[in-house]
Amino acid sequence: MNFDFTADQQDIKRTAHDLLASRSSLDRVREAAESGTPDAALWNELRDLGWPGIAVAEEHGGQGLGTLELAILLEELGYACAVTPLLGTVLAAAAIEHGGSDDQRARWLPGLASGEITGALGPADGLIPDAPGAGVVVALDADGGARLVDPASVEAVKTIDPTRAYGRMRADGTGAGEALTGDVAAGVDRGAIAVSAELVGISQRALEMTLEYVKERKQFGTPVGAFQAVSHRCAQMLLYTESARSATYFAAWAADADADRLAEGASLAKAAASEAGREVTASAIQAHGGIGFTWEADVHWFYKRAQLDATLLGGTGTHRARLTRLVAGRRAGAATA
Amino acid sequence: MDLTFNDAETAFRDELRAWFDSHEPGPEPRHDEDAHWRWRRDWQRQLGAGGWAGVHWPQEYGGRGATLTQSAIFFEELGRAGAPLPADVLGLLLAGPTLMVWGTDAQKERLLPTILSAEETWCQGFSEPDAGSDLAAVKTRAVKDGDEWVVTGQKVWTSGAQYAKWCMLVARTDPDAPKKHQGLTYFVLDMEQEGVQVRPLRQITGESEFNELFLEGARISDDNVVGGVGNGWKVALTTLMNERAGLAFFLQVRLRQQLDKLIDEAAARGLLDDPVVAEKLGDLHVRVEVLRLTAYRGLTAIEKYGQPGPEGSLTKWMWSDTNQQLVQLAADILGADALVADSPWAYELLRARGNSIEGGTTEILKNIVAERVLGLPRMR
Ligand SMILES: Cc1cc2nc3c(=O)[nH]c(=O)nc-3n(C[C@H](O)[C@H](O)[C@H](O)COP(=O)(O)OP(=O)(O)OC[C@H]3O[C@@H](n4cnc5c(N)ncnc54)[C@H](O)[C@@H]3O)c2cc1C
Numbered sequence: 001m002n003f004d005f006t007a008d009q010q011d012i013k014r015t016a017h018d019l020l021a022s023r024s025s026l027d028r029v030r031e032a033a034e035s036g037t038p039d040a041a042l043w044n045e046l047r048d049l050g051w052p053g054i055a056v057a058e059e060h061g062g063q064g065l066g067t068l069e070l071a072i073l074l075e076e077l078g079y080a081c082a083v084t085p086l087l088g089t090v091l092a093a094a095a096i097e098h099g100g101s102d103d104q105r106a107r108w109l110p111g112l113a114s115g116e117i118t119g120a121l122g123p124a125d126g127l128i129p130d131a132p133g134a135g136v137v138v139a140l141d142a143d144g145g146a147r148l149v150d151p152a153s154v155e156a157v158k159t160i161d162p163t164r165a166y167g168r169m170r171a172d173g174t175g176a177g178e179a180l181t182g183d184v185a186a187g188v189d190r191g192a193i194a195v196s197a198e199l200v201g202i203s204q205r206a207l208e209m210t211l212e213y214v215k216e217r218k219q220f221g222t223p224v225g226a227f228q229a230v231s232h233r234c235a236q237m238l239l240y241t242e243s244a245r246s247a248t249y250f251a252a253w254a255a256d257a258d259a260d261r262l263a264e265g266a267s268l269a270k271a272a273a274s275e276a277g278r279e280v281t282a283s284a285i286q287a288h289g290g291i292g293f294t295w296e297a298d299v300h301w302f303y304k305r306a307q308l309d310a311t312l313l314g315g316t317g318t319h320r321a322r323l324t325r326l327v328a329g330r331r332a333g334a335a336t337a
Numbered sequence: 338m339d340l341t342f343n344d345a346e347t348a349f350r351d352e353l354r355a356w357f358d359s360h361e362p363g364p365e366p367r368h369d370e371d372a373h374w375r376w377r378r379d380w381q382r383q384l385g386a387g388g389w390a391g392v393h394w395p396q397e398y399g400g401r402g403a404t405l406t407q408s409a410i411f412f413e414e415l416g417r418a419g420a421p422l423p424a425d426v427l428g429l430l431l432a433g434p435t436l437m438v439w440g441t442d443a444q445k446e447r448l449l450p451t452i453l454s455a456e457e458t459w460c461q462g463f464s465e466p467d468a469g470s471d472l473a474a475v476k477t478r479a480v481k482d483g484d485e486w487v488v489t490g491q492k493v494w495t496s497g498a499q500y501a502k503w504c505m506l507v508a509r510t511d512p513d514a515p516k517k518h519q520g521l522t523y524f525v526l527d528m529e530q531e532g533v534q535v536r537p538l539r540q541i542t543g544e545s546e547f548n549e550l551f552l553e554g555a556r557i558s559d560d561n562v563v564g565g566v567g568n569g570w571k572v573a574l575t576t577l578m579n580e581r582a583g584l585a586f587f588l589q590v591r592l593r594q595q596l597d598k599l600i601d602e603a604a605a606r607g608l609l610d611d612p613v614v615a616e617k618l619g620d621l622h623v624r625v626e627v628l629r630l631t632a633y634r635g636l637t638a639i640e641k642y643g644q645p646g647p648e649g650s651l652t653k654w655m656w657s658d659t660n661q662q663l664v665q666l667a668a669d670i671l672g673a674d675a676l677v678a679d680s681p682w683a684y685e686l687l688r689a690r691g692n693s694i695e696g697g698t699t700e701i702l703k704n705i706v707a708e709r710v711l712g713l714p715r716m717r
Contacts, residue, residue, distance in 0.1 A: 127673035158678035160687060166677075219471040227716070229700035278665065285541070285690050289469050289698060290494045293691045295539035300687075303541075307686065311673040317613055 003249070005072070013072045019045075020080035026298045032083035033162040033301060043084045046115070052089045053113025055190070056097060060109035067190050067255035070094075071197035071248060078201025078309075081301050083163050085118040087198065088130025091191040092119025095138045098187035099146055099180035108136050108148075120154075121146075121191060122312070124169055129312060131167030132156040139169060139177060146184040147177030161304040189266035190255050192313045196248040196266075196273035199309050203241040203276045206284040206302045210234060214287055230287055237280045244269070244276035264326050271319035277306035340633075342410070349407045350414060356387055357418040365421070370544055374424060374500055381423035381455035390453045391429055398437065398449045405636045409586045416590030427497060428452035428459035430584060432505050435576045439523070439564035448503065448525065457502035462492040462526065462550055463573065470701050472507070473517045473570060477552060479508040479524065486510075486524065486557045488532065492550035494695075498535045499548055501528050506557075507573050510566055521569030525561040532556060542687045578645075580696050585632045585652040592625050592656065595663055595685070603670050617666050624659040628652060647710040654702045657692035664689045 005013065023042050032039045046052070055070040056062025063069075070090060077086060093112040096104055096119075111117040117135025122128030124139035124147070131137055131154045139149045153176070154167040211234060214225030224230050251265030281303035285292035292299055310316070342350065362380040366372035384390045393408035394400020403411065415422075423429060433452050436445055451457040468474040477490025488508055498504065504526040514520025526533070532555030537545035564572035600609075600618055608614045631648045638646040667682040668675045675682040693699040707713045 127677070159673070159676050160678060160683045161676070166673075218467075219469060219474070224470075227700065229703065282661075282690065286693055286698070289694055290464065293541050293694055295541060295543065300541040303690070304687075307668060308673065308676055311668065311676065315669060315672070317669055321613075 009069060009072060012069055013076065016073050016076040020076055020082055024080045024082040029081050029083055029163060029301060030298070036162060038085055038165065039083045042082060046084060046086060052086060052115040055090065056093050056109050056113040060105060060113055062109065062113040067193055068252040070194055071252040074194045074197040075201035078198035079205045081163055081202070081205070081305060085130040087194065088120035088134060089115065089118045090194055091121035092136055092138050094190040095121050095146055095180065095184060095187035099182040099184035101181055104148070104180065111135060127157060127159070127166050127168055128154065129164055129166055132165045138180070140188065144185060146180040148180065149177035159308060161308045163301050163305050164308070186262060188313065189262050192266040192270045193248060193251045193255060195309050195312050196244065196251065196269035199273035199277035199306060200241065200244045200248050202302050202306050202309070203244060203280040206281045206299060207237045207241055209299055210237065210284045210287045233283050233287060237283050240276035240280050244273040247272040264323065267319035267322045267326070270314060271316045271323065274310035274316045278310050281306040346406055346410060349403070350410050353411060353414045356389065357414060360387065362420050377421050377424035378455045380421060381425060384423055385454045390423060391433065394433060398445065399453050405640055409633065409636055412586035413590050416587060416594060422587055423455065425452060425455055425458040427461055431461060431576050431579050432459045432503070434579045435505065435572060436563065438575050439572050443560060444525065444563065458497065458500055459503050459505065460495050460498040460501035462495055462504040462506040464494045465491060466493050470698055472573065473521065475507055475509055475521065477508045479510050479522060479557065484559045488526065488552045488555040488557060490552050492552070494547045495550045496547045498528065498550055499537060504528055505576060507569050518570040520567060522566050523563040523569040523572035524557045525563060526555060526557055530555060541690060542684060585656065588656050589629050589632055592628065592660055592663065596621055596625050599663065599667055599670065606670065608670060614670060621659065621663055621666065624655065628655045628659060631655065650702065650706045650710055653696060654699055657699060660692050661689045
C-alpha cells in the first residue's frame with residue numbers, strides 16, 4: 001500500500017504548480033474572465049508542454065500517461081482557476097479514446113493531443129463546457145450513448161462562471177452526428193474524475209486564501225481566525241477538501257490500475273468533490289465577510305467555477321444514487337455467486 | 338392562543354388586497370440598476386399616495402398606525418401581490434423608527450415626511466474598512482467647529498448611497514473616551530455636499546448595490562445630532578434592532594414565493610416523486626413555515642410585553658440559512674440551467690451569499706444568541 005504519488009508524479013505536480021503560479025496569476029485570471037476570452041498565451045504554452053495529450057496513447061501523439069497524471073494537472077488548473085479550454089479537450093479525448101472506433105481515434109486524437117484543436121464533452125440537452133470554438137464536440141445522450149456532433153451546431157451560453165466558455169447544442173442538432181460505439185462510459189467516468197480533480201484544486205485554493213485572510217484580518221482586536229466560529233469553519237473546509245482528495249486520487253488510480261472499480265471510483269470522486277467544492281467556496285466567502293462579496297475579491301471566481309463543476313457530468317445526488325445501485329448490485333451478485 | 342386574525346386584522350387585509358388589485362408596480366426592469374431603482378421608487382410613491390408606505394408608522398408621522406400584526410399582514414400581502422420592497426427600506430424601516438425614538442421634533446418634522454414620499458432616501462453608514470463585525474471600532478471622526486461638525490473618514494458597504502440624500506452616520510466624537518462604545522455619536526449626514534464622495538463597489542453579482550463612502554471635511558449641523566453627543570452606540574442599537582425585526586416579514590414572504598416557484602420547477606420536471614427532492618423541498622417548507630411562525634411569535638411578544646423574546650435574535654439567522662439552502666437546491670433541481678446567466682436563480686445563487694454577511698454575520702448573531710439569550714460566558 002502506498003497512497004502517494006511516485007517521484008515522477010510529484011515532479012509533474014510541482015512543475016504544473018510552479019508554471020501556473022507564474023503564468024496564470026489571479027490577475028491574469030481576472031483579465032481573461034472579464035474580457036471573456038481564454039488566456040491564449042497560457043494555452044499555447046500548455047500545448048507546447050503536451051498537457052492536452054497527457055493521458056492520450058503515444059500512438060495517437062499523446063504522452064501515454066494515465067488518469068492519475070491527468071488528475072494531477074487538473075487539480076493544479078483548478079487551484080489556479082486557469083482560463084483555458086483544457087478541461088473540454090481532455091474530456092473529449094477520453095471519450096474518443098475509450099468510446100471511439102480505430103478510425104475515430106486516428107481522426108481526432110492527434111489533433112486533441114497536440115492541442116491543435118480543442119474539444120468539448122457534455123450532455124446533448126445541456127450545458128457543455130468549452131464547447132464554443134471547439135474543433136470536436138462529443139454529445140452525451142440520456143441513454144448513455146455518445147455522438148460526435150458538428151461544432152457549428154453549438155451556440156455560446158453565458159453562465160455565472162466567466163472563467164470558462166460554455167455552450168449548448170441548437171435544437172436542430174438533436175440526434176444528428178456520428179455515434180461512438182466503444183466503451184463510452186469508461187471515457188466519461190475518466191472525465192468525471194478530471195472534473196473532480198479540478199474541484200479538489202478549487203477547494204484547496206479557496207481554503208488557503210481563507211486561512212491567509214483570517215490570520216490577518218482583525219476584529220475586536222483579534223485575528224478573526226482565532227474565533228471558534230471561524231476556526232471550526234476552516235477545519236470543516238479542510239475536512240471537505242481532504243475527503244474530495246482521497247476519493248479523487250483513489251478514482252484516478254482505479255481508472256489506471258483496477259478498471260473494475262472505475263465506475264464506483266468516478267462516482268465516489270464526483271459526489272465528494274462536488275460537495276466539497278460548493279461548501280468550501282461558500283465558506284470562503286463567508287469567512288472573508290463583506291470583502292468576500294465583492295467583485296474585487298478573487299474568491300468568487302472559485303465559488304462560481306465550483307458551482308458549475310459540481311453540476312458537470314452529474315452532481316452529488318446523481319452520483320450518490322449511482323453508488324447505491326452499484327453497491328446493491330455488487331451485494332446481489334455476491335449473494336447469488 | 339388564537340392563531341386566526343381578528344376582525345380588525347381581516348378588515349385591514351381585505352382593504353389592502355382591494356388596493357393591490359387596482360395598483361401595480363409595472364414590469365420589473367432587469368439588468369439596469371438605475372431603472373430598477375426608479376421602478377421601486379415609483380412604486381413607493383404609489384404606496385405613499387395610498388397611505389401604505391409607512392403602515393407601521395404612527396399616524397402623527399403620516400403612517401397608518403398599524404399594529405405589528407397589521408404590518409406583518411402588509412408585508413405578506415405586498416409579497417403576495419408580487420410587488421417589490423419600496424425603494425427606501427432603510428428610511429422606512431431603520432432611519433424613520435430610529436428618529437421616532439431619538440430624534441428632536443425639528444428632525445422628525447423635517448426628515449420623516451420625505452421618507453414616506455420617497456422624495457429623499459437613506460443609506461446606513463455604519464461599517465468601515467476596519468470596523469465590520471466590531472462596529473464600535475469605527476474611526477471616522479467628527480470634530481466640533483462652531484455649531485457644526487466636520488467629518489473625516491471612510492465608510493464601506495454603504496448600500497444605496499448612490500441614490501441617498503441622507504446617511505445614518507456613526508462617528509467618533511471623543512477619541513479619549515475610556516471605552517470604545519462611549520465617544521460615538523449618531524448623525525444625520527446630508528449626502529449632497531462637497532465633502533462626501535460615493536464610489537460604487539462591484540459585487541459578486543456584477544451589480545453595485547453598495548459603495549465606498551469617502552468623507553473629507555463633510556459638514557453636519559449641530560441640529561443633526563441624533564440622541565445626544567456621545568450616545569451613538571445606544572442610538573445605533575435601535576437601528577440594528579429594527580433591522581433585525583422589521584425585515585423579517587418581507588423576507589419570509591419572499592422565501593415562501595421562491596419556494597413555491599421551486600416546487601413548480603420540480604413538478605414541471607416530474608421530480609416530485611423523487612424522494613430526495615421531495616425530502617429537501619419538504620425540509621425547506623418546514624423551515625419557511627417555522628420562520629413565519631417564529632416571526633409571528635416575536636410580534637406577540639412585542640405587542641404583549643413590549644420587547645422581543647429570543648425569537649427576535651433567531652429570525653435573521655434562520656432566514657439567511659434557509660435562503661442559501663433554497664437557492665442551492667434550485668441548482669440541484671434545475672442542474673446547470675440554474676447557472677446560466679439569464680436564469681433568475683443564477684442571480685439569487687450569487688446574491689444569497691451576502692445574506693449571512695449583511696446586517697450582522699451569522700457568526701455574530703450566534704454569539705449574541707449564546708451570550709444574551711442563553712447567558713453563556715462571553716468569549717475572551
Ligand atoms: C450585501 C451587503 C450589504 C451591506 N450593506 C451595508 C450598509 O448599507 N451599511 C453598512 O454600514 N454596512 C453594510 N454591510 C456591511 C456588513 O454589515 C458587514 O460586512 C458585516 O458586519 C461584517 O463585517 P466585515 O465585512 O468587516 O467582516 P469581518 O467582521 O471582518 O468578518 C470576517 C469573518 O470573521 C467573522 N467574525 C468576526 N468577528 C467574529 C466574532 N467575534 N466571532 C465569530 N466570528 C467573527 C465574521 O462572521 C466573518 O465570517 C453590507 C454587507 C453586505 C455583504
